[in-house]
Amino acid sequence: MNGxxxxxxxxxxxxDLKVHFQTGSVGILDKLLSxxxxxxxxxxxGVSLDIAKGETLxxxxxxxxxxxxxxxxxxxxxxxxxGSVKFKGTDLCKxxxxxxxxxxxxxxxxxxxxxASLNPRMSVGSIxxxxxxxxxxxxxxxxxxxxxDLMRTVGLNPRYVKRYxxxxxxxxxxxxxxxxxxxxxxxxxxxDEPIAALDVSIQAQILNLMSxxxxxxxxxxxxxxxxxxxxxxxxxRVAVMYLGKIVEIxxxxxxxxxxLHPYTQALISAVPVPDPEVEKTRQxxxxxxxxxxxxxxxxGCRFHTxxxxxxxxxxxxxxxxxxxxxxxxxxxxQVETAEKVA
Amino acid sequence: xxxPVEPAIDVKVDSFELVEGTSLWKxxxxxxxxxxxxxxxxxxxxxxxxxxxxxxxxxxxxYDQTNPDAVYMPPSAAHWFGTDQLGRDIxxxxxxxxxxxxxxxxxxxxxxxxxxxxYGAISGYIGGKTDEVxxxxxxxxxxxxxxxxxIVLLAFFSKDLIILFxxxxxxxxxxxxxxxxxxxxxxxxxEFVEAARSIGVSTPQIIFRHLVPNALxxxxxxxxxxxxxxxxTEAFLSFLGLGVQPPLSSWGTLVQEGVGAISVYxxxxxxxxxxxxxxxxxxxxxxxxxxxxxDPQSRAD
Amino acid sequence: xxxxxxxxxxxxxxFYTRDGEVKAVDNISFDLEPGETLGIVGxxxxxxxxxxxxxxxxxxxxxxxxKGGQVLFGGQDLLxxxxxxxxxxxxxxxxxxxxxxxxxxxxxxxxxxxxxxISELHLNLTSKQSRTxxxxxxxxxxxxxxxxxxxxxPHQFSGGMRQRxxxxxxxxxxxxxxxxxxxxTALDVTIQAQILELIKxxxxxxxxxxxxxxxxxxxxxxxxxxxxxxxxxxMIEYGPTDTVFAHPAHPYTQGLLRSVPDxxxxxxxxxxxxxxxxxxxxxxxxxxxxxxCPEVVAKCQTQPEFVSVGTDHKSACWLNAVxxxxxxxxxxxx
Numbered sequence: 001m002n003g004x005x006x007x008x009x010x011x012x013x014x015x016d017l018k019v020h021f022q023t024g025s026v027g028i029l030d031k032l033l034s035x036x037x038x039x040x041x042x043x044x045x046g047v048s049l050d051i052a053k054g055e056t057l058x059x060x061x062x063x064x065x066x067x068x069x070x071x072x073x074x075x076x077x078x079x080x081x082x083g084s085v086k087f088k089g090t091d092l093c094k095x096x097x098x099x100x101x102x103x104x105x106x107x108x109x110x111x112x113x114x115x116a117s118l119n120p121r122m123s124v125g126s127i128x129x130x131x132x133x134x135x136x137x138x139x140x141x142x143x144x145x146x147x148x149d150l151m152r153t154v155g156l157n158p159r160y161v162k163r164y165x166x167x168x169x170x171x172x173x174x175x176x177x178x179x180x181x182x183x184x185x186x187x188x189x190x191x192d193e194p195i196a197a198l199d200v201s202i203q204a205q206i207l208n209l210m211s212x213x214x215x216x217x218x219x220x221x222x223x224x225x226x227x228x229x230x231x232x233x234x235x236x237r238v239a240v241m242y243l244g245k246i247v248e249i250x251x252x253x254x255x256x257x258x259x260l261h262p263y264t265q266a267l268i269s270a271v272p273v274p275d276p277e278v279e280k281t282r283q284x285x286x287x288x289x290x291x292x293x294x295x296x297x298x299x300g301c302r303f304h305t306x307x308x309x310x311x312x313x314x315x316x317x318x319x320x321x322x323x324x325x326x327x328x329x330x331x332x333x334q335v336e337t338a339e340k341v342a
Numbered sequence: 343x344x345x346p347v348e349p350a351i352d353v354k355v356d357s358f359e360l361v362e363g364t365s366l367w368k369x370x371x372x373x374x375x376x377x378x379x380x381x382x383x384x385x386x387x388x389x390x391x392x393x394x395x396x397x398x399x400x401x402x403x404x405y406d407q408t409n410p411d412a413v414y415m416p417p418s419a420a421h422w423f424g425t426d427q428l429g430r431d432i433x434x435x436x437x438x439x440x441x442x443x444x445x446x447x448x449x450x451x452x453x454x455x456x457x458x459x460x461y462g463a464i465s466g467y468i469g470g471k472t473d474e475v476x477x478x479x480x481x482x483x484x485x486x487x488x489x490x491x492x493i494v495l496l497a498f499f500s501k502d503l504i505i506l507f508x509x510x511x512x513x514x515x516x517x518x519x520x521x522x523x524x525x526x527x528x529x530x531x532x533e534f535v536e537a538a539r540s541i542g543v544s545t546p547q548i549i550f551r552h553l554v555p556n557a558l559x560x561x562x563x564x565x566x567x568x569x570x571x572x573x574x575t576e577a578f579l580s581f582l583g584l585g586v587q588p589p590l591s592s593w594g595t596l597v598q599e600g601v602g603a604i605s606v607y608x609x610x611x612x613x614x615x616x617x618x619x620x621x622x623x624x625x626x627x628x629x630x631x632x633x634x635x636x637d638p639q640s641r642a643d
Numbered sequence: 644x645x646x647x648x649x650x651x652x653x654x655x656x657x658f659y660t661r662d663g664e665v666k667a668v669d670n671i672s673f674d675l676e677p678g679e680t681l682g683i684v685g686x687x688x689x690x691x692x693x694x695x696x697x698x699x700x701x702x703x704x705x706x707x708x709x710k711g712g713q714v715l716f717g718g719q720d721l722l723x724x725x726x727x728x729x730x731x732x733x734x735x736x737x738x739x740x741x742x743x744x745x746x747x748x749x750x751x752x753x754x755x756x757x758x759x760x761i762s763e764l765h766l767n768l769t770s771k772q773s774r775t776x777x778x779x780x781x782x783x784x785x786x787x788x789x790x791x792x793x794x795x796x797p798h799q800f801s802g803g804m805r806q807r808x809x810x811x812x813x814x815x816x817x818x819x820x821x822x823x824x825x826x827x828t829a830l831d832v833t834i835q836a837q838i839l840e841l842i843k844x845x846x847x848x849x850x851x852x853x854x855x856x857x858x859x860x861x862x863x864x865x866x867x868x869x870x871x872x873x874x875x876x877x878m879i880e881y882g883p884t885d886t887v888f889a890h891p892a893h894p895y896t897q898g899l900l901r902s903v904p905d906x907x908x909x910x911x912x913x914x915x916x917x918x919x920x921x922x923x924x925x926x927x928x929x930x931x932x933x934x935x936c937p938e939v940v941a942k943c944q945t946q947p948e949f950v951s952v953g954t955d956h957k958s959a960c961w962l963n964a965v966x967x968x969x970x971x972x973x974x975x976x977x
Contacts, residue, residue: 062831062832062833062834063831169919169920171919172919199686199687199858199920200686200858200859200860200899200902200903201686201898201899201902201915201916201920201935202919202920203902204902204904204913204914204915204916205915205916205917207904207913208912208913208915211912212912226831226832228832228906229903229904229905229906230904232904232906233904233906233910233913253907253909256906256907257907266833267832267833268906269836270832270833270835270836271832271861271906272835272836272839272859272861272862272864272865273861273864273865274860274861274864274888274900274903275864275888276864276865276884276885276888276889277885277888277889278864279861279864279865279866280865284836284840286833286836286837286840287833287836287837288837290801290802290803290804290834291831
């Protein structure tokens with residue numbers, strides 16, 4: 001099933017990962033008084049993927065598809081239900097709290113909302129220094145120098161080390177968040193919609209910063225976004241997620257030029273292009289309906305309720321993620337048959 | 343609109359002069375200083391505080407020093423507030439009473455700060471079954487008729503000040519625990535808490551470094567409102583004769599004594615009464631001012 | 644250019660905050676022909692939403708205040724009429740849809756109640772008539788099973804469906820002008836595509852004029868006839884959409900267009916506009932884009948005029964005011 005061929009051992013290897021949540025808190029009293037059953041949200045429902053060292057994997061999907069949950073599950077910030085997340089061969093899901101705490105220095109996260117992800121009561125200096133103080137005991141002077149270096153690295157003036165988050169603009173705050181993530185020289189970074197909350201003219205700045213840092217530090221990144229253009233630009237490979245499953249993975253140029261899964265095709269087609277000439281002539285694939293609820297996902301292929309090509313088989317069976325050659329994998333019977341014919 | 347932000351990007355040269363930041367506390371402090379009523383209240387409160395601490399030390403009288411030749415003296419140069427039925431100086435008795443009343447308030451607020459804040463923060467952050475059990479305990483304590491309980495305990499055991507303090511402390515942290523828990527519940531899903539978890543910050547540090555400081559606004563406000571309510575409870579108990587025992591005085595006992603003589607010797611009630619009412623007013627004004635300063639709606643974060 | 648449906652002249656709207664006066668909209672003018680779609684693009688704080696709220700007479704006063712200008716709608720200045728008259732226009736002749744359909748619908752009222760309220764108020768329909776009309780409208784915006792779903796509450800709809808309900812409400816009195824303020828920003832791309840197609844389709848069928856406010860250049864490219872680009876409360880470029888995209892005149896518009904990643908091409912580094920969006924309470928003198936502009940010259944210390952750079956195409960940049968290399972050298976020397 002996992003036809004991923006990597007030359008070396010991947011830095012991150014995810015196998016059949018599931019994250020299910022119970023919705024609606026069912027308290028002790030509820031349990032005593034009625035047989036209320038909590039509903040299960042299948043946020044991530046059987047995901048396998050590898051991320052090679054130094055690679056940036058883009059993860060796209062619509063809200064509620066489970067992409068943020070997947071990112072958090074890789075860092076063990078949410079409880080995984082089953083499956084494994086191996087970081088350099090160690091299964092993170094099996095680590096004790098203590099061991100996990102120690103491993104966290106290699107795994108960091110950049111958050112979506114730069115307004116909410118920085119503690120408003122802490123100065124920028126102490127925000128960036130916090131991870132360092134957890135893992136290393138540096139003398140005060142060295143710590144200060146390190147914080148200043150980090151600020152410079154992400155393009156902030158170290159003079160502002162004593163300022164507080166509310167004294168910075170959104171883009172600058174995102175830089176602070178990035179500096180914090182870089183502070184302990186991590187090997188793997190999950191960036192969860194890092195540019196979604198920023199102004200258009202600032203998005204390009206942060207994208208450029210992230211790709212230059214990635215080169216400079218040899219970072220491995222999972223870049224989560226709903227913005228296909230940004231993901232395509234920054235990633236080596238792109239994975240498309242729909243209702244808790246990965247439906248297609250391919251090299252980033254390839255996925256744009258030759259999308260195989262009908263959902264990927266619709267997603268790419270839905271992105272408006274800033275060019276009136278293109279917009280006037282192109283035929284947009286408009287999907288009908290909304291994303292179904294992950295509480296009761298459709299049977300068979302989860303996309304069949306909105307898919308223009310759905311046949312009976314799609315309602316019954318679940319297509320597997322298959323390699324169509326050239327590292328391009330898709331989970332769709334159409335693609336499968338097409339391959340066989342070819 | 344926020345404080346103007348100078349472009350802090352793309353800096354080649356380090357002109358190394360640190361720019362001072364304005365923390366949210368500093369901001370709140372500045373807003374509080376603009377509130378005239380709150381500042382005036384704070385000044386009055388500090389004068390009262392200094393007076394009750396130093397006053398009895400420099401006064402020529404002591405609170406239990408009787409003088410049969412000078413009973414029910416009206417205010418005069420010798421006795422600014424007059425004297426009572428035993429010829430004791432009402433000024434010094436009011437100041438000593440203030441010590442007791444303020445001490446009761448302080449003890450109650452310290453207990454509610456230490457126990458209430460930790461209890462609420464832990465309960466809210468850990469959540470789940472722990473939270474449920476911890477909060478049900480609070481509910482049970484809440485449902486006990488506290489005043490009644492204090493009266494029974496004081497009547498049965500001794501009319502000891504320690505018991506009074508302990509009981510007032512024991513009831514004062516319950517509401518605080520609920521307030522802090524509510525704050526923490528809304529804060530703990532904020533991204534900065536998740537960020538702290540993701541960089542490996544331990545649970546106690548998350549609670550006391552990231553959650554509690556962000557919940558302190560309502561805590562401070564509630565504390566300034568706890569003090570007067572506990573002082574009133576003490577006054578009420580003393581008024582019933584269950585609190586502070588003579589010859590020691592508190593504002594409650596003084597008022598109680600004064601009420602008996604109100605038609606003939608009004609100063610006996612007016613001075614301690616005004617002192618107590620003034621202090622309570624000031625605490626409430628200060629509490630209001632703090633609330634406005636710490637929770638400005640205009641904050642454009 | 645006969646009689647524009649809406650003609651905004653020198654509109655100025657300010658907010659008074661503790662940091663002083665903030666000129667959220669500073670002297671902007673534009674026209675909207677009947678049946679036309681105008682796009683207004685800009686970043687947060689550029690004044691695009693304040694412009695639409697000023698047209699609707701919905702600026703919260705205080706702290707806001709419309710300081711000057713005219714908003715001529717069908718020849719009538721909306722800034723001069725009474726609140727009573729404005730209420731009759733708002734919702735009936737000019738309707739608005741907002742970014743977040745969840746917060747603009749009342750969660751405690753059924754959808755039916757919220758839609759019929761408008762048509763009962765403005766069209767004097769009986770409750771039965773207005774209910775029939777509401778069902779028609781919901782069907783028009785593509786809500787399946789409208790006769791049954793009309794009695795649902797807002798939370799029973801998905802985000803995309805709620806936005807459809809908002810559009811149905813906005814169009815229920817057959818307005819001449821629809822102002823859509825970031826109508827798809829809170830929605831997913833596939834749902835955004837649905838809503839944009841819907842607006843386009845309804846516009847063609849009903850002949851409504853539309854002002855589409857967004858930060859997404861892609862959205863305006865496919866939807867609008869004319870385009871205004873706003874920066875720091877000013878309109879810095881205005882013209883036919885095709886022209887603005889093909890020949891952007893202002894350096895800011897040029898920068899914005901260049902900083903969008905092209906999905907079909909591999910580039911090492913994206914073009915980025917340097918610096919930060921301006922703080923409206925402390926604007927630099929002259930051109931507000933000056934501190935971030937790659938082509939800034941000494942003359943930018945004074946405010947450039949909004950000059951014509953082509954047919955129907957205007958831009959506020961000193962570089963647009965010169966035509967020859969010689970002249971350009973001159974202003975650079977200044």
